[in-house]
Amino acid sequence: MKLGIALAGGGIRGIAHVGVLKALEENEIKIDIIGGTSSGSMVAILYALGFSPYYIYILFKRYAKQMLSVDTMPIVNTIGNFIANKKLEVCGFNSGKIIEEAYNQIALKKGIKKIADIKKPIVIPTVDINESKEYIFTNSKNSEKQYISDISIGKAVRASSSLPGYFCPCDFQGHKFLDGGILDNVPAREVKKQGADKVISVNFKADYIDENSNFLDISMRTIDIMASKISKEGIKDSDFILTVDTEETGLLDIEKIESCYNLGYKTAMQNMDKIKSILK
Numbered sequence: 001m002k003l004g005i006a007l008a009g010g011g012i013r014g015i016a017h018v019g020v021l022k023a024l025e026e027n028e029i030k031i032d033i034i035g036g037t038s039s040g041s042m043v044a045i046l047y048a049l050g051f052s053p054y055y056i057y058i059l060f061k062r063y064a065k066q067m068l069s070v071d072t073m074p075i076v077n078t079i080g081n082f083i084a085n086k087k088l089e090v091c092g093f094n095s096g097k098i099i100e101e102a103y104n105q106i107a108l109k110k111g112i113k114k115i116a117d118i119k120k121p122i123v124i125p126t127v128d129i130n131e132s133k134e135y136i137f138t139n140s141k142n143s144e145k146q147y148i149s150d151i152s153i154g155k156a157v158r159a160s161s162s163l164p165g166y167f168c169p170c171d172f173q174g175h176k177f178l179d180g181g182i183l184d185n186v187p188a189r190e191v192k193k194q195g196a197d198k199v200i201s202v203n204f205k206a207d208y209i210d211e212n213s214n215f216l217d218i219s220m221r222t223i224d225i226m227a228s229k230i231s232k233e234g235i236k237d238s239d240f241i242l243t244v245d246t247e248e249t250g251l252l253d254i255e256k257i258e259s260c261y262n263l264g265y266k267t268a269m270q271n272m273d274k275i276k277s278i279l280k
Contacts, residue, residue: 002032003279004196006188006238008203009038009161009181012253012260013246015060017043019264020202020242022053027272029279033196035123035187037180040202041160045103045153048120049110057261059106064254067099096167100154107153115139115156116149123190125180126159129169134183140194192237198278201238202264205245239278242271 005024007017017040024031036044046056104113112118115137124137135146137156142149151159151172159170159177169176184190188201235241244267249256268275 001197001279002195003030004033004035004188004191004194004199005031006186006191006199006201007034007036007040007044008186008201009036009040009179010204010246011039011163011250012064012256013204013244013249014039014043014260015057015064015257016204016244016246016260016264016267017202018053018056018060019261019266020244020268021047021056023265023268023272024275025053027276029275031120033121033123033191033194035125035191035194036160037125037185037187038161038163040187041124041157041180042099042103044122044124045118045157046106048118048122049107049112049153050120051106051110057257060261061257063102064257067102094167096158096162096170099161100152100158100170102154103157104152104154113152114149115151115153118153121194123187123194124156124160125184125187125190126156126162126170126177127180127182128175129178130176134180135175135177136187136190138190138194186235186238188235188237198239199237200240200242200275200278201235202242202244203235205243240271240275242267242275 007014021031034044034048036042043056046059047053107113115122116139118139122139126135126137127133128135133146135148137148137151137160139149140147155170155172159172160180162168162170162177163179169178186201186203188199191199244264246260246263249260
């Protein structure tokens with residue numbers, strides 16, 4: 001029996017996925033196929049590359065602040081174009097180039113450059129903002145146009161993680177890709193298509209918006225709302241849904257990396273008997 005896991009997007013909350021994977025490994029539950037959207041793709045790629053959950057956790061602690069920091073160049077370019085009366089480009093606070101470069105470097109440690117080179121079956125959704133269409137980065141052989149394998153590790157993660165408003169769209173072969181969570185925040189259906197007999201989906205309890213919320217929190221809440229509606233069909237392909245309550249963690253709440261990691265681990269351990277029951 002092949003077991004698949006689908007990891008939802010959710011900003012910094014995505015580190016909780018690593019805690020879940022650690023709990024599964026400790027219980028000798030092998031993941032054969034993995035999929036992830038947005039921050040879920042950040043974890044899914046590293047796990048598919050062969051890095052251990054604890055090592056992934058250390059990487060997040062070491063590089064998260066750098067990868068998610070505000071990049072002033074996109075803002076400067078947009079203002080410059082506006083002043084010069086040029087065509088205004090759609091952009092955000094972060095170009096996403098740091099994420100792309102970091103993931104390409106990490107992948108090279110395993111001798112891997114492109115999605116097609118990964119051995120463990122993997123799926124990563126993204127959305128072409130111009131076509132209003134979902135595309136899937138994957139290492140499976142599929143002739144359908146919406147499946148792309150000839151793309152670097154870093155570019156794939158960057159494309160799937162480009163949250164509207166914060167990250168600039170990711171350009172690739174004429175496409176302008178944005179966060180995969182717009183259309184498929186929990187890629188259970190795509191994981192199933194790769195041959196998984198059972199699929200575990202990991203998502204997050206949506207945070208509430210209050211007077212202390214900033215525009216990034218509102219953006220993430222918007223994605224959560226869209227995902228909860230759109231993912232209902234896709235998530236039907238899940239055999240077990242593990243919902244992690246990350247206790248009001250903001251999109252870029254970097255200081256909560258450790259607590260999210262621990263909450264993911266704790267939630268998985270609390271539900272381990274239920275998880276094991278679907279594998280019988």
